[in-house]
Amino acid sequence: MATHETRRLSDLDELKAFSHPLRLKLYRALLVADTATASQLADQVDEAVSLVSYHLRKLAAHGLIEEAVPQTGDGRERWWQVAAQHLSARAPAPEEGPEIVAARTALSRVASRLQGEMYERYLDEQPAWPAEWRGAAFASEYLASLTAEELRLVGQELDAVVEKWWARGKAAEAAGDTEGREHVALQFFGFPFRA
Structure with a gap:
C-alpha cells in the first residue's frame, strides 16, 4: 500500500529515471487511478502496452511504484500503484554535486513542461466544463x-x-x-x- 509520507528524490539514478516524460505521465495517471494495469495506463497515455510496461518496470526498479493487489481474478494482469502519495525533488542542497543539480533541473524542466501542457489542455477544454467548474478554476x-x-x-x-x-x-x-x-x-x- 502506498505510504502517505513525502518521499524525497535524492539519488542520481532515481532522479534520472523519473525525468522521462512518459514516466512522469504514468506516475500521475497511477496517482489518480490508485491502481491500474499497463493496458489501462496505455489507453490513458496513448502509447503501446509494451512501451508502458517497460517504463513501469523502470519506475518499479527505483521504488517509485510497486505492485498492487490484483483487482480482478485474471492472474495474467499485473496491477500497479504508486509507492508514495507525495514525491519531492526540491532544490538541491549546497553540498550536492553538479550531477545531482543537473538531474534535478532536468526533472523540474520536464515536470514544468507537462504541467503547462495539462493547463493548456484545460484551457482548450474549458468551454466544455460546466459554469460552476469554469467559475471555480483559477490562475x-x-x-x-x-x-x-x-x-x-x-x-x-x-x-x-x-x-x-x-x-x-x-x-x-x-x-x-x-x-x-x-x-x-x-x-x-x-x-x-x-x-
Missing part, C-alpha cells in the same frame, strides 16, 4: 518581496493547505461521497527573479 500570479526564509515558509503553508484539502477529498471518496467530485490539479511555483 494567479503574485509578485512579492520576500526573503529566502519567507519564501520557504510560504511553500510550507501552501503544502499544509493542499494537504488538508487532499485528505478531505480522500476521506470523502472513502466514505462514498463522489457526487460532483473531479480530479483537480493545483500547481504552484515560488522562485526568485530579478526585474
Whole structure:
C-alpha cells in the first residue's frame, strides 16, 4: 500500500529515471487511478502496452511504484500503484554535486513542461466544463518581496493547505461521497527573479 509520507528524490539514478516524460505521465495517471494495469495506463497515455510496461518496470526498479493487489481474478494482469502519495525533488542542497543539480533541473524542466501542457489542455477544454467548474478554476500570479526564509515558509503553508484539502477529498471518496467530485490539479511555483 502506498505510504502517505513525502518521499524525497535524492539519488542520481532515481532522479534520472523519473525525468522521462512518459514516466512522469504514468506516475500521475497511477496517482489518480490508485491502481491500474499497463493496458489501462496505455489507453490513458496513448502509447503501446509494451512501451508502458517497460517504463513501469523502470519506475518499479527505483521504488517509485510497486505492485498492487490484483483487482480482478485474471492472474495474467499485473496491477500497479504508486509507492508514495507525495514525491519531492526540491532544490538541491549546497553540498550536492553538479550531477545531482543537473538531474534535478532536468526533472523540474520536464515536470514544468507537462504541467503547462495539462493547463493548456484545460484551457482548450474549458468551454466544455460546466459554469460552476469554469467559475471555480483559477490562475494567479503574485509578485512579492520576500526573503529566502519567507519564501520557504510560504511553500510550507501552501503544502499544509493542499494537504488538508487532499485528505478531505480522500476521506470523502472513502466514505462514498463522489457526487460532483473531479480530479483537480493545483500547481504552484515560488522562485526568485530579478526585474
